[in-house]
Amino acid sequence: MNRRSPAAAGTMAIVILGLGCAEAPPGEGDQPVGPEPGAFEIYDSEAFVMSSTNVGDDFLIAVSLPVSYGTGEQSYPLVYVLDANISFGMTVELARLFQFDLIRPGIPEMILVGIGYPDPSRAGTLRARDLTPEGSLSDEFDQLLRSAPVFDGLGGAAEFLRFIEDELHPRIVADYRVETEGVGFLGDSFGGLFTAYAFQQRSPIFDRYWMGSPGLLPATELLEGLPAAIAQGFERDTRVFITLGELEETGAVDIYNDLAFGTRRLIEIFEAHPADNLTVTWKVYPDATHITTVPPALTDAFAALFMS
Numbered sequence: 001m002n003r004r005s006p007a008a009a010g011t012m013a014i015v016i017l018g019l020g021c022a023e024a025p026p027g028e029g030d031q032p033v034g035p036e037p038g039a040f041e042i043y044d045s046e047a048f049v050m051s052s053t054n055v056g057d058d059f060l061i062a063v064s065l066p067v068s069y070g071t072g073e074q075s076y077p078l079v080y081v082l083d084a085n086i087s088f089g090m091t092v093e094l095a096r097l098f099q100f101d102l103i104r105p106g107i108p109e110m111i112l113v114g115i116g117y118p119d120p121s122r123a124g125t126l127r128a129r130d131l132t133p134e135g136s137l138s139d140e141f142d143q144l145l146r147s148a149p150v151f152d153g154l155g156g157a158a159e160f161l162r163f164i165e166d167e168l169h170p171r172i173v174a175d176y177r178v179e180t181e182g183v184g185f186l187g188d189s190f191g192g193l194f195t196a197y198a199f200q201q202r203s204p205i206f207d208r209y210w211m212g213s214p215g216l217l218p219a220t221e222l223l224e225g226l227p228a229a230i231a232q233g234f235e236r237d238t239r240v241f242i243t244l245g246e247l248e249e250t251g252a253v254d255i256y257n258d259l260a261f262g263t264r265r266l267i268e269i270f271e272a273h274p275a276d277n278l279t280v281t282w283k284v285y286p287d288a289t290h291i292t293t294v295p296p297a298l299t300d301a302f303a304a305l306f307m308s
């Protein structure tokens with residue numbers, strides 16, 4: 001869901017700032033000058049634009065490789081990251097930081113695949129199109145998004161999931177040395193709604209789900225279908241980690257109160273329907289908002305989902 005106030009729902013400004021590392025040519029009088037402004041790059045990463053027949057649009061795909069990728073032939077755990085335009089850099093560097101933990105080691109090197117949009121100025125409206133299941137939003141919130149200055153659609157989660165399963169994932173498996181079990185799926189807000197949707201749809205790809213402050217507004221059909229999805233059983237080790245900020249539940253913003261109510265329902269359903277090979281954990285972050293929850297929740301998601 002959108003990370004702004006309800007009045008600004010459906011829009012999201014994305015600003016990317018950075019400084020290049022190349023030296024600029026000397027200035028007048030051979031006095032040294034600072035580096036030329038430019039893009040700050042994530043090392044050992046690459047990106048490409050991929051057209052989807054299921055969605056009928058293009059996606060920016062970012063791939064981060066482990067430092068050791070070029071030193072052998074081993075395969076690595078695979079993790080997909082939603083909202084890559086704003087979250088990929090943070091997620092990649094956090095995953096790499098875990099490699100230096102001497103007190104609690106155990107999170108492996110991994111390949112992360114971010115899914116974003118070629119035009120970051122449209123990311124806010126396109127994510128609303130792609131990450132929301134059909135009919136999952138309340139009439140009030142649906143109309144709020146439709147009345148925004150820019151509107152790219154709603155309810156496209158089914159098509160977006162088919163893009164990931166049928167188009168993107170086969171390409172990643174073919175092009176990179178990835179493990180095909182224990183695949184992770186990280187999403188927050190509308191991204192958390194979508195990871196919950198992928199779980200409820202029993203996607204054959206994923207075994208590790210972060211449902212961060214999921215935008216269950218109210219997503220009644222998704223929640224009602226969850227017990228049946230769990231009842232199908234799990235052959236592989238499957239883990240779910242659900243997070244919420246305390247102030248989403250107790251603060252004065254109605255849309256976050258509704259989101260928190262939906263998240264509590266999600267937790268209640270999981271707790272009422274335990275299953276073999278399914279581990280569900282959850283955490284509420286004290287004095288945290290919809291935004292300030294994200295960094296600590298993402299940190300804990302890595303530990304909950306990928307710690308050996």
